[in-house]
Amino acid sequence: MYPHLIYFYSLELGFRLFYIFISFCLCLIVSSFNIYNIIFFETYPFLKFASKKFIVTNVMDLFDVICLLFFSKSFFFCFPYVMFQLYKFNSSSWYVYQCAFFKKSIKLAFAFSLGIFVFIHIGLLPSILQFLTKWELNTDSIISIFVEFRLINYVKWVLTFRYFISSLSFFIFLIFFQLWFLLSIEQIYFLIKYYRKIFIFITLFILFLATPPDGFLQIFFTIFAFVIFEIVFLFVCYKLSNIN
Incomplete structure (x- = not known):
């Protein structure tokens, strides 16, 4: 009996992982047709307050930026579908109240982290970048300092900062939500x-x-x-x- 159960659960898990992989590939394809919109979305916190230029010192920097944006956006949009497949895979062995608790906690945690994501992108990042670029000095003195961003470093820093805070807020809210009810x-x-x-x-x-x-x-x-x-x-x- 147990070998049959292991076989069927492994088969179902394989199919669900295949569905996730297909959805991830579709997200990559959709992102490839909207690369300019994605780049504009990522550079919005910097362009919100000033018309600055980005530096690209290597041709491969553009390729690295595109790959980072493609994979980050695909992982972001596939995450709800991954949670859905995880819920469906475990729902057959859970009680009704466990299924309801999982759905409610994931939805609220995702909504909370999405709110943090929007706040960071629209409110916090522009303020941070504006504060950092105010160190620019352009006077008649001997030393003149001009602040310009490398595109690859900017994208890496923004993605790391934003997704790390969003993920951290997701797990913190999830832990507190479960402790609140347990x-x-x-x-x-x-x-x-x-x-x-x-x-x-x-x-x-x-x-x-x-x-x-x-x-x-x-x-x-x-x-x-x-x-x-x-x-x-x-x-x-x-x-x-x-x-x-």
Whole structure:
């Protein structure tokens, strides 16, 4: 009996992985017909406040940029379909409440991370780039500093910064959402009140290991972690006061 079950589950898993691969290839094809729109979308935070130029020092830089944009956009748009296939593959062995809990948690986490994604792309990145380009000096003195971006470095930095923050917010929201329903409000209050500093330290430790040693990013992650945990603690206190 068990060999037959393993065979059928392996066959189903293979078909679902094949569907995901086909959808990924279709996303690559669609992206290839919209490469100029994709490049404009990625350079929008930089072009929003100033008409600047990008430097391309190597012909292969353009090829690397196109590959990065193709694969990043394909992974992004295939992610909901991957979650759908994961849900369908596991739904046969789950209870009804488990299926409903999985769908609700994934939808809310994805909506939250998508909101963070839009905020970073429209609001945060233009402000950061505007702040950095204000260091430009163009005077009659001996030293003149002109700020220009290499296209490949700009795309790598923007993609890394945006997708890392979005993915981190997705998993953080998913973890807090599950803890919110699996634990009582008193247990959550106890954990956050007495172990909040430990959670912040572990989060910052993982962030600093996963990101390059950039001072601005480390300051941003520190402020971001403290603000998120304080907002969660304030919300838990509000819910606990309403219950009591």
